[in-house]
Structures are given as C-alpha cells and as structure tokens.
Amino acid sequence: MLILATLLRHEELHGFGIADAIARTSAEVLRVEEGSLYPALQRLLLQGWVSGRWDRTEGNRRARYYRLTSAGRAQVAREVSGWRRIVGAIDLVVAPA
Amino acid sequence: MTIGVWWRGLNAVLFGRRMREELAEEMRLHLELRAQANQAAGLNEEEARLEAQKRFGNPLVLADESRDAWGVRWLDELRQDLRYAGRQLRRAPGFSAVAVITVGVALGLSTGAFTIYNTLALKPLPVRAPGEVVRVVRKTDRSTLDELPWSVVDLIQRHARQLHQVVVTSAPTLMPGGTGQVAEPLSVRFISPDYFDVLGVTPAIGTLSAMSAGGVVLSYDFWSHRMNRDPGVIGRVITVQGIPQTIAGVASASFAGTGLPPAAPDLWVPMASEPLLMRGVDWTRSDTPEWQVLARRVGAAGAEQVTAELKVLAAAIPADSTGTTQLQAKQATYFQTDSGEFETFGTLTNVLMIAVGLILLIACFNLVHLLGARNAARERDVAMRLALGAARARIARQLCTESALLGILGGVCGLILSIWLCRLLQVWIVGTIAQFTGGAGRLAVDFSPNWLVFAYAGTLSLVVGTVVGLWPALRAAKGDVNTVLKPGATDSRAAGSRRHMLLALQIASSLVLLTGAGLLLGGVWKSRGVTTGFDADHMLVLQIDPSRTATPVERAALMRNATQRISAIPGVRGVAWSDRGPYMGHRLRTFMHLPTHTLLTYGGVFVSPGFFDATGIALLEGRTFTPEEAEQGRHVVIVSEAIWRRFWPAEDIIGKSVQPSAWLMAPDSVPYTIVGIAKDVRNTYLSRVDEGYEYFPAPPAYASVLLVRTTGAPEGTMRPVLSALGELGPDIPSRAHLVTLRDGPLALQHMFASAPASLAGSLAAIGLLLSAVSLYGLVAHSVTRRTREIGIRVALGARSENILGAVLRSTLSPVGWGAALGALGAAGVSYQMTQMLSAPDAPDLTYGAGTHNPVVFAAVLGVLAVVATVASLIPAARALRVDAMVALRHD
Numbered sequence: 001m002l003i004l005a006t007l008l009r010h011e012e013l014h015g016f017g018i019a020d021a022i023a024r025t026s027a028e029v030l031r032v033e034e035g036s037l038y039p040a041l042q043r044l045l046l047q048g049w050v051s052g053r054w055d056r057t058e059g060n061r062r063a064r065y066y067r068l069t070s071a072g073r074a075q076v077a078r079e080v081s082g083w084r085r086i087v088g089a090i091d092l093v094v095a096p097a
Numbered sequence: 098m099t100i101g102v103w104w105r106g107l108n109a110v111l112f113g114r115r116m117r118e119e120l121a122e123e124m125r126l127h128l129e130l131r132a133q134a135n136q137a138a139g140l141n142e143e144e145a146r147l148e149a150q151k152r153f154g155n156p157l158v159l160a161d162e163s164r165d166a167w168g169v170r171w172l173d174e175l176r177q178d179l180r181y182a183g184r185q186l187r188r189a190p191g192f193s194a195v196a197v198i199t200v201g202v203a204l205g206l207s208t209g210a211f212t213i214y215n216t217l218a219l220k221p222l223p224v225r226a227p228g229e230v231v232r233v234v235r236k237t238d239r240s241t242l243d244e245l246p247w248s249v250v251d252l253i254q255r256h257a258r259q260l261h262q263v264v265v266t267s268a269p270t271l272m273p274g275g276t277g278q279v280a281e282p283l284s285v286r287f288i289s290p291d292y293f294d295v296l297g298v299t300p301a302i303g304t305l306s307a308m309s310a311g312g313v314v315l316s317y318d319f320w321s322h323r324m325n326r327d328p329g330v331i332g333r334v335i336t337v338q339g340i341p342q343t344i345a346g347v348a349s350a351s352f353a354g355t356g357l358p359p360a361a362p363d364l365w366v367p368m369a370s371e372p373l374l375m376r377g378v379d380w381t382r383s384d385t386p387e388w389q390v391l392a393r394r395v396g397a398a399g400a401e402q403v404t405a406e407l408k409v410l411a412a413a414i415p416a417d418s419t420g421t422t423q424l425q426a427k428q429a430t431y432f433q434t435d436s437g438e439f440e441t442f443g444t445l446t447n448v449l450m451i452a453v454g455l456i457l458l459i460a461c462f463n464l465v466h467l468l469g470a471r472n473a474a475r476e477r478d479v480a481m482r483l484a485l486g487a488a489r490a491r492i493a494r495q496l497c498t499e500s501a502l503l504g505i506l507g508g509v510c511g512l513i514l515s516i517w518l519c520r521l522l523q524v525w526i527v528g529t530i531a532q533f534t535g536g537a538g539r540l541a542v543d544f545s546p547n548w549l550v551f552a553y554a555g556t557l558s559l560v561v562g563t564v565v566g567l568w569p570a571l572r573a574a575k576g577d578v579n580t581v582l583k584p585g586a587t588d589s590r591a592a593g594s595r596r597h598m599l600l601a602l603q604i605a606s607s608l609v610l611l612t613g614a615g616l617l618l619g620g621v622w623k624s625r626g627v628t629t630g631f632d633a634d635h636m637l638v639l640q641i642d643p644s645r646t647a648t649p650v651e652r653a654a655l656m657r658n659a660t661q662r663i664s665a666i667p668g669v670r671g672v673a674w675s676d677r678g679p680y681m682g683h684r685l686r687t688f689m690h691l692p693t694h695t696l697l698t699y700g701g702v703f704v705s706p707g708f709f710d711a712t713g714i715a716l717l718e719g720r721t722f723t724p725e726e727a728e729q730g731r732h733v734v735i736v737s738e739a740i741w742r743r744f745w746p747a748e749d750i751i752g753k754s755v756q757p758s759a760w761l762m763a764p765d766s767v768p769y770t771i772v773g774i775a776k777d778v779r780n781t782y783l784s785r786v787d788e789g790y791e792y793f794p795a796p797p798a799y800a801s802v803l804l805v806r807t808t809g810a811p812e813g814t815m816r817p818v819l820s821a822l823g824e825l826g827p828d829i830p831s832r833a834h835l836v837t838l839r840d841g842p843l844a845l846q847h848m849f850a851s852a853p854a855s856l857a858g859s860l861a862a863i864g865l866l867l868s869a870v871s872l873y874g875l876v877a878h879s880v881t882r883r884t885r886e887i888g889i890r891v892a893l894g895a896r897s898e899n900i901l902g903a904v905l906r907s908t909l910s911p912v913g914w915g916a917a918l919g920a921l922g923a924a925g926v927s928y929q930m931t932q933m934l935s936a937p938d939a940p941d942l943t944y945g946a947g948t949h950n951p952v953v954f955a956a957v958l959g960v961l962a963v964v965a966t967v968a969s970l971i972p973a974a975r976a977l978r979v980d981a982m983v984a985l986r987h988d
C-alpha cells in the first residue's frame with residue numbers, strides 16, 4: 001500500500017525514488033529493509049497495478065520508472081479506504097472517554 | 098488468477114534471463130544512489146557503501162523472492178531437471194539407446210493396436226449426432242445377428258418408448274438396371290423413407306428428403322464413377338429391374354451407408370418399392386430377417402436402458418427355430434465390431450490390445466530393471482548430493498524427469514513405428530483383398546492416426562515414463578547416505594526380491610503370449626495336412642466381370658457357352674457353374690436343433706449338374722441333378738452326409754420329400770425331394786468340416802463362378818481356357834479373373850490362420866526377447882555384485898559347478914514362479930480362445946487341434962526353459978572366469 005500510495009502522490013518514480021520518498025514522507029519513521037521493495041514491485045507488476053518503463057535518470061543512468069495503472073489506482077482507493085476504517089476504529093477504541 | 102497474471106508469468110519464463118538482468122541493474126542503481134546520498138550526508142565513500150548495503154538487505158535472497166513473485170520457480174526447476182536429464186542420457190548413450198528402443202517398440206505396438214482399435218471399434222457412423230444412434234441387434238447363444246425380420250421391426254417401431262425415429266436398411270441386393278440401354282448389376286439397399294432425414298445425411302446435390310415421394314438416392318461413389326459427377330442427373334430416370342425410378346439426389350461423399358459391412362450401395366431405394374422390384378417377395382410380410390435397424394435414443398436414455406426395454410418387448414416374440422429372441426441396443430459404430438459381421442474382428446482387436454498390453458508391461462519392467470541398475474551405479478553420486486543437503490524429493494523428481502524424458506523419446510519413436518506399421522498393414526490388407534478377388538473386393542479401411550491416437554501415444558508415453566521411473570527414483574532418493582558412501586557396499590535383500598518379483602511377472606506375461614501364439618501356430622501346422630474333401634489340386638476358378646454384359650439372359654448365355662467351350666479343352670475333366678465357389682463367401686444359416694438343443698450352422702449353394710464332377714465331391718448315394726432340373730430350378734436337393742446322419746440315421750432317404758424347415762435353406766416354401774447324398778467336405782472354411790451342406794440345382798443365370806477340374810496341373814490349362822474365352826468375345830479374357838483354387842481361395846484360407854499366427858508369434862518373440870534381456874541383466878548384475886563372494890569361494894577351492902549352481906539358484910525361483918503364474922494365464926488364454934473360436938460361423942484357427950493342446954503347452958514351456966537357460970548361463974559363465982586374486986582386490 002505504501003508503494004502504491006507513494007506512486008499516487010508522485011506520478012512516476014524509480015525504485016530508489018520510491019524508497020527515498022517513503023522514508024522522507026514518513027519523516028524517517030518507516031525505514032524498512034530497502035531491498036524488500038523490489039520483490040514487492042515485481043508482485044505489483046505481475047498483478048498489473050503498476051507498469052514499468054526504462055528511462056534515464058538525471059545522472060544519465062538507466063532506471064526503471066514505475067507508475068500506477070488504472071487498476072492500481074482502484075486498488076489504492078480500496079486499500080486506503082480499508083486502512084482509514086481500521087485506523088478510525090482503533091482511534092475510537094483508544095480515544096480517551 | 099486472471100489470464101493477465103498467467104501471461105506475465107509466461108513472459109517470465111520466456112524472458113527470464115532478461116528479467117533477472119533488469120532486476121539486478123535496478124538493485125545496483127539503488128545501492129549506488131543510496132551510497133551517493135549517504136556521501137552527500139557526510140559519510141566517507143567506504144562507510145556510505147556499507148551503510149547502503151546494510152539498509153538494502155541481501156540482494157541474492159531478494160532476487161530469489163522476486164522470482165517467486167513471478168510464480169515460475171517450478172518451471173525454472175523443470176527446465177533445470179530437463180537439462181540435467183538430457184545431459185545424463187547423453188552421457189550413457191548405450192543405456193539410453195536400449196531404453197528408448199525398448200519403450201519405442203512396446204509403445205509402437207500399443208499405439209499401432211490402438212490405431213486399429215480406434216479405426217474398427219470406435220469409428221462413429223458418418224451421421225448427425227452419431228452418439229444418439231443405436232443399432233438393434235438380435236442375440237443368440239453364440240453370436241449376434243444384425244438383421245431382423247419385419248415383425249420385430251414393427252414391434253420396436255410401435256412399442257419402444259425409449260427409441261424414436263426407428264429406420265431400417267436392407268442388405269445390398271444386386272439388380273440389373275441403369276440409365277442407358279445396357280443393364281448392369283446395381284447394388285441396391287431398401288430403406289425407410291425418412292432414413293436420410295433421421296440420420297441427418299447431407300446431399301452432395303439434389304435432395305434426400307424426397308424418398309417418400311418415390312425418388313431414389315445415388316451413392317457418391319456411383320455418381321462419380323458411372324456418371325462423371327454430372328449435376329444434371331437430378332430428376333432423370335434410372336431403371337431398376339426394368340422399372341423406371343426418379344433420381345432425387347446424391348448422398349454426400351462421406352456417407353458410405355450404415356450397413357454392415359460398411360460399403361455404400363450404388364443406390365438407395367425406398368422400401369415401398371421392394372415388393373415391386375423383388376417380383377412378389379415382400380420383406381415386410383415374410384419372416385426372413387432382412388432389416389438392419391437403427392434408431393435415435395430418446396433424451397438421456399442409455400443403450401443399457403434401451404436394451405432393458407427391448408428385453409421386455411422381445412418376450413412377446415414367439416420362439417422360432419433359432420430359439421427365443423433376445424434384442425439388444427448397441428451404440429452404433431461404423432464397423433460395429435461388437436456384433437454381427439465384424440464381431441470376430443472386434444474380438445481379435447481386443448485380444449491384440451491385451452497382447453500388446455502384456456508386451457508393454459514386460460517392457461516397463463525391463464525399464465524398471467534398467468533404471469534400477471543405472472541408479473544403483475549412481476548411488477554414490479546421489480548419496481553425495483544428499484549429504485551436501487539436497488532435498489530427497491528434488492532428487493527423486495530429477496530422476497523421474499529423466500525416465501519421463503526416456504518415455505517421451507520412446508513415445509516419439511513408437512508413434513513413428515506405429516504409423517509405419519499401420520501403413521504397412523493397410524497396404525497389405527488392401528493388396529491381399531485385391532489379389533484374391535481379382536480387384537473386385539474393396540474394403541474402406543483407413544489406419545491413419547487421428548488426434549485420439551496422438552493423445553493416446555502421448556499420455557501412454559508420459560505415464561510409462563513417470564510411473565516406471567517413480568519406483569527406482571524413490572528408492573534411490575531413500576538410500577541411506579552412510580551405508581552407501583562406505584566402501585564395498587552391496588544392495589539390499591529387499592531390492593533383490595523386488596527385482597525377482599518383476600522378473601516373475603515378466604516370465605508369466607511371456608508365457609501367456611507364447612501360449613496364444615503356440616495355439617495359433619499349432620493350427621497352422623495342422624492346416625498343412627488338411628484335406629478339403631474335393632480335388633483341390635486340380636481346380637481352376639474362373640470369374641467373369643459382368644459389368645458390361647447386357648441382360649441376365651445374355652449373361653446366362655455367356656456362362657453356358659463358356660462352360661461348353663472349356664469342357665472341350667483337352668485335359669479338362671469337368672466344368673460347372675455355381676453361385677459361389679469353395680471358400681468364396683458363403684450362405685449360412687444357424688438354427689437350433691431342438692431334439693438335441695444344439696446350434697447348427699448349415700451352408701447352401703446353387704450349382705449346375707456337372708458340379709460334382711467338376712469338384713470331385715463324391716456322391717455317396719443317389720444322383721446329381723439332371724440338366725432339366727437345373728434349367729427349370731426344380732425343387733430337388735442334395736444333402737451332405739452329416740445332414741443325413743443327423744435327421745435320418747440308417748434310413749434310405751433318396752426320393753424322400755421334405756418340407757422346408759429350419760435346416761433346409763429353400764428359397765421358397767414348396768416341398769423338396771432329396772435326390773442324393775454328398776460326402777462331407779470343407780466347403781465354407783478350410784479349418785472345419787461343414788456341419789451340414791445343401792446343394793440346389795441352378796440355371797446358368799445364377800452362375801457367378803465357373804469351376805474347372807483338370808487332369809494334370811491346373812496351371813497348364815489356364816492359357817487354353819483364356820483362349821477359349823477369347824473365342825466367345827474379344828474383350829472377355831480381359832474381364833476374366835482366372836486363378837487356381839490352390840493359389841486363390843485356398844491360399845486365402847491358409848492366410849486366415851497364418852496371418853494371426855505370425856502376428857501372435859512376433860509379439861510373443863518380442864515379449865520373450867525382452868524377458869530374456871531382463872533375465873540376462875539380472876544374472877549379470879548378481880555376478881557383478883557377488884564378485885567378492887565368488888572370489889572367496891574360488892580361493893577356498895569351490896568347483897565350477899558349485900559356483901554356477903550358486904549363481905543360478907537365485908534366479909531359478911523367479912523363473913519358476915513366473916512359469917507357474919504364466920501357466921494360470923495360459924489356461925485363461927486357452928479358455929478365452931475356446932470362447933472366441935466356438936462361434937458357429939467363424940473359422941477354427943486351431944484347425945481342430947483345439948485350445949487345450951498338450952503338445953503346444955509342452956512346446957511353449959520347452960521354449961521358455963531353453964531361452965531362460967541360455968539367458969542366464971551366458972552371464973553366469975562369467976562367474977567361472979572370476980580370478981580370486983583380482984576379485985579380492987576389487988575394492
């Protein structure tokens with residue numbers, strides 16, 4: 001979900017870009033093993049939620065840029081709304097009376 | 098999973114290498130960018146790189162995980178396994194060749210037999226929704242008849258609720274007719290008016306639905322060959338028996354009729370015209386069984402349910418001379434090998450399937466031995482890999498892949514072999530029929546494989562490959578690392594006894610095959626001494642193709658003139674005409690002899706007065722027909738000795754008048770006078786003396802064959818006969834088919850016995866050879882394994898016969914067990930063959946030797962004993978050459 005949400009915000013990013021964006025956006029709180037991004041991206045590619053395109057970076061290196069597909073967008077909407085519901089529910093439970 | 102996911106997975110397999118490279122590149126870039134970011138944050142180069150790696154994790158594990166995401170790990174492994182298996186097979190070309198040939202021969206034979214089965218037993222009728230169509234047949238004690246009398250047809254049409262749209266077709270009848278001035282014999286089938294509509298046959302041209310209006314339908318063959326596919330024939334008139342009929346349409350090329358045997362007639366005529374064309378004979382009013390019945394099942398009713406209903410209906414039919422009537426519904430097929438005309442063919446095909454199944458079994462066991470021995474040789478290799486941490490399942494799978502690959506390679510060879518064998522068989526059958534009938538006989542058989550055959554071969558080879566490999570593979574993977582890796586290890590007792598069990602089964606299967614072949618070969622052996630009962634060594638058979646003869650009158654004149662001319666040739670003892678020659682088709686009737694309750698099959702033939710002179714069949718009493726009786730077709734009959742003995746033993750029957758009854762094959766219902774008694778002969782089949790035979794006088798119009806008896810060798814008279822025919826008309830010799838009885842019909846009779854016998858013999862030989870190879874391998878293996886033990890024995894002073902005995906003793910018991918088990922199977926074979934050969938109208942392939950022939954059983958066991966001894970002595974002799982010093986240094 002994190003990857004999809006990040007891509008929703010940034011349109012098109014390469015792998016490092018995604019990792020960096022997640023780390024930065026979450027104010028360095030979410031710092032998972034960065035490499036696990038790649039198996040996740042392969043799964044998303046296979047599901048057809050993101051598409052990849054090879055291009056050049058600013059440093060003129062070859063990199064694969066990922067962007068959301070329309071199926072991916074729908075998936076984000078689903079996952080985010082699910083997440084909201086859970087967070088809301090937890091909020092209600094832990095909120096001081 | 099959606100199709101898209103599968104598609105991308107497939108991409109991953111096809112472009113796996115590229116995808117792995119891309120992933121690696123991405124990961125490299127990530128590490129570099131992170132390191133740059135770290136450097137920018139103030140770390141030195143080395144620290145930045147380490148920090149980046151720490152944050153990233155293990156790239157190899159992550160790459161593996163990514164590949165898992167592609168969902169193709171097993172495919173990846175399969176590719177590895179296949180590559181490994183291919184390498185292993187290439188490394189041992191001898192083993193691979195033997196294995197592939199073994200599997201190839203066995204699968205080739207199986208696939209070939211299945212092709213024949215597929216062609217004969219499974220081929221559907223060329224009609225719409227053939228699965229719904231059933232054929233109603235009548236079952237008697239010993240056979241199934243596919244033609245029913247009209248009373249039964251009527252009963253079915255009125256009362257069978259599980260069948261609708263019941264249609265009938267008659268057997269083909271020859272009638273003079275045609276479109277031109279000159280009449281030619283036309284083959285006609287009478288059918289129900291809605292026959293084509295019910296079966297859903299499409300017309301090539303015209304319409305097939307107009308039968309009720311009295312139109313006739315031509316077969317595509319007739320339309321092509323006699324009318325040059327003239328589209329203008331529709332609406333034109335064709336005469337049959339001089340009566341004009343309107344051509345309504347031409348059936349499609351694929352429709353060869355539904356009759357048995359399958360051969361398209363020249364034309365189909367509505368049954369309403371039958372009494373008109375047959376001049377007063379009405380098959381819907383007589384009791385003669387003339388109609389083949391087809392019907393569509395209603396809804397979901399199966400053939401068994403229909404049969405159940407027919408059983409109830411049949412109870413209403415009064416018992417006649419053939420006993421009570423039992424009706425059965427059979428799924429209609431093209432050849433209908435499960436009843437009637439082709440029943441024997443069907444049985445033979447089934448027997449063939451069983452025989453090749455046994456060969457396949459033997460070959461599989463051979464492969465198990467081979468793979469077992471090979472895996473044993475690789476035991477250390479496998480144990481080493483297990484010790485290094487390979488999964489047992491993975492190793493078993495790898496070994497299985499190897500055998501599956503063998504199976505597939507063998508299957509490909511087998512398929513090629515089977516196609517070749519079937520083509521050979523087809524050419525042989527067509528050629529043989531043409532040779533013995535002078536090109537007149539045609540049978541539409543096509544043994545080319547269809548998708549079912551390919552599916553069969555593919556499935557069988559995969560199953561054989563995997564199943565055969567599974568056992569040795571599991572055993573190899575189960576091997577205990579410790580014991581195997583220790584020097585001087587030998588294999589376990591359990592493995593040895595399993596091998597012995599397989600060998601016993603192989604021996605048993607071979608014995609079963611040998612017995613079948615032995616019984617048939619015994620028949621061939623006996624057939625050499627068989628006498629026909631007539632002067633077969635001095636007979637010529639002459640047929641004249643009548644297709645351009647004008648009318649029945651002219652035809653009769655031709656036969657009469659030919660008889661006179663040929664009689665005048667020096668060296669000719671007698672000439673006679675007949676409606677069929679010996680062994681050239683037969684008219685048989687099977688009936689129940691009520692006093693003794695036995696089924697009897699009698700034959701009948703129409704002959705000229707000179708018949709008994711021209712064949713040398715002796716008349717025991719009475720006289721032959723007078724020319725006047727023949728010309729006028731008087732109601733007199735000559736019966737065979739057996740009929741006399743059965744009905745009036747020790748009674749003088751010459752001049753006796755008999756009413757037409759079950760046994761008398763009279764063409765009408767007037768009393769007949771017996772004028773003579775002929776000696777019993779083998780007239781129908783060379784393999785058995787006829788149970789009863791009746792001879793009726795016939796005018797030359799009935800003649801379809803001339804029999805010529807010569808004083809010297811018949812070959813010397815062939816040329817004069819042809820030149821005599823030339824005097825009758827310049828084109829007649831070219832239309833004549835002249836052959837000696839010995840080279841023509843009699844040779845075909847011999848072939849009936851020798852062809853199945855040589856087929857069975859070849860199969861048995863292949864089975865025996867495979868078993869012998871197996872036995873050889875087992876003894877050789879045991880000698881190798883026991884080299885050390887033998888060495889010690891030799892060193893201790895054992896004599897050569899002791900060693901030989903010790904080696905042979907271990908293989909003796911599986912051979913013994915196999916022989917015992919095989920003897921049981923052989924008894925089964927003998928029982929089955931009795932069942933098969935006891936049909937009253939089938940040839941006796943054992944030529945009276947019977948299926949409980951002790952000589953054959955003894956010979957078969959003898960052959961097995963000799964082969965087993967040779968196959969085990971050769972490798973056992975190696976044990977004698979074991980040098981004690983060398984053997985003890987073996988390890």
